[in-house]
Amino acid sequence: MGKISKAASVLCAATMLMGGVPIMGTMPTVQAKDTGFQQIKNDTFFKDKDGNFIYSQGGGIFEFDGKYYWYGVKYAEAVTYPETKVLSSENHFVGITCYSSTDLVNWTDEGIIATPEDVYNETIMEGQQAAWVGRLGVTKLTDGTYALLVQHECDDADNSIDNANRGDTKAETDGWSKQVLIMTSDKPNGHFTWNNRVNMKSYIGTTNTGDQTVFVDPATGQGYLLYSYGSGRGKMYLSKVVKGEDGIVTLDESRMIYSGAGREGNCMFEYGGKYYVCASDLYGWNASHGYYLVLDSLDDEYLKSRSVTTNMELMDGASDDYCHVSQTGFFYTVRGSKQDTVIFCGDRWSDFADNGDGYNVWCPLSFDENGKPFFNSVSSWKLNAQTGEWKVASDNNYVKNGSFDADRITVTDFVGWNEEILDGNGNITNNKDCVTGKYALIMSGQGAYEEQISQTLLSTKDVALADGIYDFSAKIKNTEGFSDLSLYATSGGVTYGQKVLTANEAYTEVTLKNVVVENGQVTIGIHAKGDGATVYADDLTFKKSDVKDYATGTLTGKISGDSATTGKTVKVKATDAEGRYFEKSVALTEGESEYKLEHIPAGNYSIEASGDGVAIKMDDAAKDNTVAPIKAISTTGTVNGRVVTKAGKALAGVKVELSGEGKEFEATTDENGEYSFDDVNQGSYSIKYSLSGYSLASGGEAETKVAAGFTTVKSDAMMGKELGKVAGTVRNASGDVVSDALVIARPSEADYGNRYETRTDSDGHFEFESLPGGEYVIVATSTPDKQYDSLPTTAGKITVSSTKSMDISLRFGDDKTSNINNPTFDGKSVSGWTNGGDAGGCRTGKNQSHGTYDLAPWANSDFKVDTYQKIEGLDNGYYVVSGFGHGDYGSDDDLCLYATNGDGETYTDTIARGNGPYELYAVKIKVTYGTLTIGIKGNMSSGKWANIDDFHLGYLGDDISISTETVEQESEELDPDYIPTEAVSPESIEEMTLVGTSTAVVKKTSKEDNSKTDGNTSSGTKPSGQTSGSSSQSGSSSNAGAGSASQSSKPAASGNTIASGNTAGGDKATTANSGGAGALSAGSNASANNTQARRNNTARSNQQVAATNDVSEDNTDVTVEDSTDTTVDDSTLSTNNDTTEIAEDTVPAAGEDTTLADDNKSNIGFILAIVGVVALAGAGLAALKFKIFR
Structure with a gap:
């Protein structure tokens, strides 16, 4: 000692x-010895101290007797994936792994603690091998026994295993036995053997848990199983882990804590005396949002009496890239001497989902003063396990979802990104031709187009985007045909860019170097302007630059404008020969003003000046470090006009669209029928007028000329009411007329608007005398009071106008609904239907109109709907496909009933938004090749919904007969007080230079400051009532494991309390690997031996004293910045496992x-x-x- x-x-x-x-x-x-800040790198496959991959999926970290133990599962697919990157749809259990550590960064492989043989019981499993073993945790019981709880499944073809000794009548029928296996050992790293297999049916109603983790209450040492309902996972429960007098470990009563939308990845932690229960979406192996709810206590009376939570909160920061492209796995709370830090430990499941490099994602949480958690998505950070402090590492990548793998499906709206189609028919989506993971960004377009994707990076409470110099990189593959393809970054009013100057047949890294970040904010992106060209991008990074000496200059210039240009902007861009450019937007004022374009390396540059609505005049060149003077001239004019009725009365509410010169403008007439367009670039435009129920009668010339500084006045556009007549008869399949049938004329647009209804008379005749012009769907039903109950008919979509009268011979077909599998969903099932979209698009819900269940698309995030089934063996000819439903979704969403024939022709009927009543939707289609695909498809926003039920199929044979008759327009008498507007148009349009060009030379005038250092230390604190130090308990009276959360701060009844990071026993300490990269990174770091620890420690002591001597004679009250950061050169690391222990008073541990x-x-x-x-x-x-x- x-x-x-x-x-x-x-x-x-x-x-x-x-x-x-x-x-x-x-x-x-x-107290644990302070080994300083050690690095944790995400987006890599973690390695242990010997440089071997860590295989620990679906597990948790627990602290026993002064050591951290990390348990998880090793799957055969995980062994091969890091090298092959070949995705597997299977999982083969190799064993349950255990790793130990004293600092949470450097891990020692303790070996396999449970093999396939250990999770097999021939009698109980009736000779079947385990098919799934996963989602586990360990807790220490009061008698010192360690209990491991894990999901356990095997084949059960006759359902005899799960139905045995149940005592209820609801037998299992799925052919699988799914329960919870409990294993025990007398040591945390010992051999775990079969103790009990728990059928959860009597606890929650399903034999299995949906997902689960083990949590240990730090206040009591009691272990809990946190788990979800086995089907749908819409409920969550807590049960204590207990041991009976017979030695059998089991679960106490279940306490429901949540009932709502389906949630998986259940895990929890304690912070500040509150208990945070977290979970993910039902996205399978894929990345997800992070949700949480808060419990005030785990006291049983509290859990029984509290109201069950029905809605979990989204964790701030977790949605930017879906928890750093992972799913909630478990949490660990580091209880340090200075602050407590909660670590989110996510599962990426790359071997099963191809979500990118790495199986494990560790990110620290922050909390506000009210205990609200914030997810810090970082790729590289450093943790001090003794103090509990953490900070962002200098090589952190600040881009969110930079490999585009958070989006688990094909999307056009990426998580964390903003997409903009600036011009033409562009397309931004993802593609599986990628570098990392399963997706890359693809930007393309048909013909000429312009588009960009961007992301704004900001400093947060604990992750500061420090001012300094950064590099923005991407892996790029592109075709020819781009007039501009560039990476760009905007900060401090300057846009930095790097053009891609050539086509790249294979992915090539393109880097925009030396971006100067100012004020802790930057917007990065990719800009593409081309003609039929395509670019793929993957693995985007924004990191601190390694540049040491970066000397730059400043370009200064003068720009002038007048009253017509005031408020407009001019972009000044300087580009070098390598495609590197610097751009600044300058606001125009009346008169002359000066601007500066800073942070430009020395060299020769071409200058471009341009602006929307201005022409440019400038000289060819200027002297060094200056831009030639720029004069901006307005190129915009104004267009005014009026819309009236055929009687000359003002017509309000008319939509007026002006398009041309690559621009589109829209206005609505006011109460005087007037409209105006300002700041229209000079050129030639077309104009269009539209109002429901009206058509253009006269005026509104097709061409509209606009000249700079000129006001173009349009002659009056006259519009007349457009009321059409639709009539016809309704007959049954035998040709007999149907009386009292309900006939509906429904506008085909998505918004829920006017519906027109009528009944057939005794002769089966119906008539709509005055329908406003537009597109309609005409539907008839013979059961008006139960429209869902019989086969309807439809003429499909028709266009009504005042120039024609329509006569429609509606006919009910032969009922072929029996060809539809599960048309009513009343079995609470979507069997028979295929899901081509997201999970939320293919689910059932309770029918609020009739029956029991219907198809009920809904999700708490944006989702795609495509629920369909293919029908074969039909006679060719015309059919009617129908459904009964309603919906409520956003203006940017879409949802429709559809039918597709064998030729690939698709016909749709839009389901109206606006939460209207249930109504009939129907499609008429000609079946070819005997096949027909029917379903519901669209894209819906978070929280939006629809209900669709009672699909029907009717065979018409021949098409519905529709005849039309031309109707002469009635004239309207002109108001005698009407005075027409006199048109005014420019005689000519002057040609102007829209882009001014020049050259400039930049010479060095300043040196940029760049210090590639780690971020600031986290600002967390010790929550009220918590003790310092991450202490654990070695006594037998309390569970020492903190599970998916934190460790008990209560002392054991016997034994020593051991601080986090110390070795068991306390008399001796083995040296930890203090390598700068840490073991939780892609690097292979062996443990440093004690001799090297002595060398490192001596060197560090000498450095500290030397630094002290510079500022103080008595070596007191001196702080050395970052003196606790541990760095070990690779050459100093031992290549074997011989870590000789040396007495504590002889050699200090590494970093002491x-x-x-x-x-x-x-x-x-x-x-x-x-x-x-x-x-x-x-x-x-x-x-x-x-x-x-x-």
Whole structure:
């Protein structure tokens, strides 16, 4: 034992004389040695101290007897995936793994603690091998036994296993036995063997848990199983893990804590006395949002009496890239001497989902003053396990979803990104031709187009985007045909860009170097302008630059405008020969103003000046470090006009569209029928007028000319009411007329608007005398009071106008609904239907109109709907496909009933938005090749919904007959007070230079400051009521494991309390790997031996003293910046596992400050003197107590 330890023991013993209470009021804690900040790198496959891959999926970290133990599952597919990157649809269980650590960064492989043979019980499993083993955790029971709980499944063809000894009538029928296996061991890293297999049916109604983790309450040491309902996962429960007198470990009663939308990846942690229960979406192996709810206590009375939570909160920061492209796995709380840090430990499941590099994602959480959590998505960060502090590493990638793998399906709206189609028919989506993971970005277009994708990076509470110099990189593959393809970054009013100048047949890394970030904010992106060209992009990164000396210059210039250009902007761009450019937007004022374009490396540049609505005049060249003077001239004019009725009355609410010169403008007429377009670039435009129920009668010339500084006045556009007539008869399949049939004329647009209804007379005749012009769907039903109950008919979509009268011979067909599998969904099932979209698009819900269930698309995030089935063996000819439903979705969403024939022709009927009543939707289609695909498809926003039920199929044979008759327009009498507007148009349009060009030379005038250092230390604190140090318990009376959360701060009844990061026992310490990259990275770091630890420690001590001597003569009160960061050169690492233990008082652990030890040696006499005084005082106090109470 070292001298300090002896002194501390004497001091503690002395205090016990004073009533047995330690001076500080808590059990003495052996503090972990501060090995400094050590690096954790995400987006890599973690490795252990020997450089081998860590295989630990679906598990958790628990602290027992002063060590961290990380448990998980090793699958055969995980072994091969890092090298082959070949996705597997199967999972083959190799074993349950265990790794140990003293600092949460450097991990030692403890081996396989449970093999396939250990999870097999021939009698219970009836000879079937385990088909799934996963989602596990470990807790220490009161008798010192370690219990491991894991999901366990095997084949059960006759359902005899799960139905055995159940005592209820609801037998299982799925052919699988799914339960919870409990295994036990007498050591945390020992051999775990079969103890019990728990059928969860009596607990929650399903034999299995949906997902699960183990949590240990740090306040009590009690272990819990947190789990979800086995089907749909819409409920969550907590049960205590208990052991009976018979030695069987099982679960106590279940307490429901949540009931709502389906959630998986259930896990929890404790922070500040509150319990946070977290979960993910039902996205399978894919990345997901992170959700949470908060419990005030785990007291059983509280859990029984509280209202069950029905809606979980989205965790801030977790939706930017779906939890750094992972799913909630477990949490671990580091209880440090300075702050508590909660680590989110996500599962990426790359071997099963191809979600990118790495199986494990570890990110720290932050909390506001109200305890609201924030997810910090970082790729590289550093943790000090002793103090609990953390900080962003200097090589962190600040881009969110930079490999486009958070989006698990084909999308046009990426998580974390903003997409813009600027011109033409562009397309931005994802594609599986990628570098990493399963998706890459693809930008393309038909013909000429312009588009861009961007992301704004901002500083947050604990992840600062420090001002400095950064590099923006992407892997690019592109075709010819781009007039501009560039990476860009905008910060401090300057846009930095790097053009891609050539086509790249294979992915090539393109880097925009030396972006100067100012004010903690930058917007990065890719801009593409081409003609039929395509670019793929993947693995986007934005990291601090390695540049040491970066000398730049500044371009200054003058720009002038007038009253017509005031408020407009001009972009000034300087481009070098390599395609690197610098651009600044300059706001125009009346008169002359000066601007600066800063942070430009020395060299020769071409200058371009341009702006929307302005022409440019400038000289060809200027002197060094200046831009030739720019003069901006307005190129825009104004268009005014009026819309009236054929009687000359003002017509309000008319939509007026002006298009041309690559621009589109839209206005609506006011109460006087007037409209106006300002700031229209000069050129030639077309104009269009539209109002429901009206058509253009006269005026509104096709061509509209606009000239700079000129106001074009249009002649009046006259519009007349457009009312059409639709009539016809309704007959049944035999040709007999149908009386009292309901005939509906429904506008085909998505918004829920006017519906027109009529009934057939005794002759089967119906008539709509005055329908406003437009497109309609005409539908008839013979059961008006139960429209869902019979086969309807339809003429499909027709166009109504005032120039024609329509006669329609509607006919009901032969009922072929029996060809549709599961048309009513009343079995609460979507069997028979195929899901081509997201999970939320193919689900059932309770029918609020009739029956029991219907198809009910809904999700709490944006989702795609495509639920369909293919019908074969039909007679060719015309059919009617129908459904009964309603919906409520956004203006940017779409949803329709559709039918596709064998020729690939698709016909649709849009389901109206606006939460209207249930109504009939129908499609008429000609079947070819005997096949027909029917279904519902569209794209819907988060929280939006629809209900569709009662599909029907009717065979018409021949087409519905529709005849039309031309109708002569009725004239309207012109108002005698009407005065027509006189048109005014420019005689000519002057040609102007829209892009000014020049040249410039930049010479170095300044040196940019760049310091590639780690970020600031986290700003977290110790929550109220928490003790310092990440202490664990080695005694038998309390569970020492903190599970998916944190470790108990209560002392055990017996045994020592061991601080986080210390070795068990406390007398000796093995040195931790203090390599700068850490073991949780792609690097292979072996453990440093104690000899090297001595060298490193001595060097560090010398450096610290030297730094002290520079500023202080007595070596007091001196701080050395980042002195606790540990870095070990690879050449100093041992290549074997021979880590000889050396007594603590002989050699300090790696990173320990020997200067402090020297100080303590010099003061040991003083310390012992204090101890003596305290001891004497304690003895006297004890004697006094004896005398008083004798």
